[in-house]
Amino acid sequence: MPQDSDLNIALVGCGTVGTGVVRILQSSMESMGQRTGRTIHLRRVIVQNVGKPRNVELGDIPVSSDIRTVIDDPDIHAAIHVVGGISPALKDVTRLLQAGKDVITANKALLYEHGAELFALAGQLKRTICFEAAIAGGIPIISAVNTALTANRIVSIEAILNGTSNFILTRMLDRRETYDAVLAEAQGRGYAEADPAMDVDGTDAAQKLSILTQLSFGTRVSLRDIVRQGIQQIELLDLLVAAELGYRVKLLATSRLANERLEVSVQPTLVRANRAIGMTSGADNIVSIEGDAVGVIRLSGAGAGQMPTASAVVADVIDYATGRAAITFQSILRVLKQKPIPLQPQEELSRRYYLRYTVADQPHVLADIADILGRNEISISSVRQDETDDVADESGVARLVIMTHRTTEGRLRNADSEIAALSSIRGDRIRMPIAD
């Protein structure tokens, strides 16, 4: 933590978020000075392509494509790192720390994959890493877990952490459109990436959930520890049936204590329409945390986007400038050493489920499926086989929706592999837990 009144920072990456950061830094010089008692100077900017025009006025600030100009500048105290991906981010952040710079990063994938080694390195070098912007954009969830909720034993986290998926699911239901149509529109408008795989298959949400889980429960979970399903196979029919039953389908990220084991999942999930999570629409994110003392608190807002993310980055800069961030980071390093809560094996996660099959419209199909479920000790609570005008039915094909009583993920997986082998099954098989 630098103690003099001038704070010199560098910006590594001047894309969408980076230009947002520059704008806020330029417009709030005075209020930042009031809040921190220091003068914050943006001294250097590192970009990939120096010649590229940018929507921001950098004035006399030296712009370079060589991060060594920051690493070798002894006057720079900290770097704002707003570049995605692992390479060269890992190398760059490592070198920045080694050169004695503190780092404020918005790179969630980097923290998911290499957080442990970067945190250890920073701890060793007595440097600080700030990362509020890496999870849920402008929603101060890292701050809540590390400060407001510290008097609690956290019992559960339920969250919508991927705005693109939530936008698609919301729009499909509102406009009665197919997944493909909404995705194409979202890409056209720039809400979804050209390659949206990480958003819609749950990878992005799972990486964020992994970081939140470690901070909240002390347990490191990798992607393969997480029961993970994407939204790509969800059809409008699923959303309509859920809505009729009083639910919304959300890509829900959950970490929950159950019998002193941790259940971690990212799955399209039926959530009651009148709960705060069920009502979170469009690209918004929400995090609902239950603590043993405070009960449930909810934080929601824009989980991504230029200015919300830039706002979180600059809040980290201010927190850093006051010296608070250094204290928080030391506290995080201590907390991460606590004894982790063991993971519940995926097969043992126990929930109620929504199952949907596309089947040949022929005799004995339901009997076959019900037989397999029954032999796997999965109890059916309701069955429906509706035709709706909203679904383009291929001829001779019907959609069968089954709601189960509480059962385990393992039983369902066993049943599913048997059902998949039935000759009457056509296309996707959908399995969504129900959050009550």
Add this chain to the structure above:
Amino acid sequence: MPQDSDLNIALVGCGTVGTGVVRILQSSMESMGQRTGRTIHLRRVIVQNVGKPRNVELGDIPVSSDIRTVIDDPDIHAAIHVVGGISPALKDVTRLLQAGKDVITANKALLYEHGAELFALAGQLKRTICFEAAIAGGIPIISAVNTALTANRIVSIEAILNGTSNFILTRMLDRRETYDAVLAEAQGRGYAEADPAMDVDGTDAAQKLSILTQLSFGTRVSLRDIVRQGIQQIELLDLLVAAELGYRVKLLATSRLANERLEVSVQPTLVRANRAIGMTSGADNIVSIEGDAVGVIRLSGAGAGQMPTASAVVADVIDYATGRAAITFQSILRVLKQKPIPLQPQEELSRRYYLRYTVADQPHVLADIADILGRNEISISSVRQDETDDVADESGVARLVIMTHRTTEGRLRNADSEIAALSSIRGDRIRMPIAD
């Protein structure tokens, strides 16, 4: 900020919140140690009546009714102050600060009435005051304003800050019950105070809003600066009409920038039923803050109650133990020196309104009222005079509901004093703004 590894605290007040604090301190010794790197000791407890039995085991900790035992103990670093009211709280907190103790308080009325002098005294003596628990219980709104939102110019705050009022309004609509019936039930169950005046007349919410407003906009507002109305006159009919139109009635606390002036009000308000605020039910609180960069973020949860409030108090203790709280308080002191945004005169607040009159069921009543509104340049958007089975109608009396186009509080007050003088008016006149 004490630097040694042992932190000695005293608890002043061991009522509902105080015993909650003791319980959390006792159960989370280990995790607090991990988070802070220090050992936190509860060294003394001050109560009004030493002989009274308490639901908590204090072991060897000295219990006294004399706060001087804390003030005179040089080993005590900080006091947790969980006593309500102004006297002796003001004197006690002043003496604690003067004796070199830092103070963690949950006393919102004290901060509203004497915050300025206590903050100045603490600043002068280089002491720290923590007060997360004073506003919205377990919801970390003070932390959000002082850390996460610091990169933003705050544009508006809309909040439900009084759980009792929200419980009453929610229950009236859900159960189709009268104000009096629900209030009696809430008192019987201990949700509402024996004297609920400060809750239902908006005083409690206005005091909290005043503190939030000063932290967010730099402007000190006293109760008489705030357009303030309570919920005592709200009838079930009002809630039902609002619901039919797609609204919920909430005791909404609002601070909003409009043309570089600050509009501050606490009023029963029609809020769209599908907005997060409209859906906040029971005793929950919600704070929705709009920043120029982050957009709208929302925080919700239990705004009061033993363990949520105790959770916020202990989070402050932890924040204090790490040294972060001292930095935050210095930052707050600097921010409070910023140039305040001038207040909008009450008469100039401009909104759409819901008006409801109980009138004699006789000719020309509507014409009289419409004439008065028209002469005051208040434009009517809709009128209804329904009878519903849910309302016990006194004979010869009708209820008239008028929705207006956008107009000012001043025009409505003028019109209201004319309407009050009409011989056809019976009983209460209701005026509620509509939040869109």
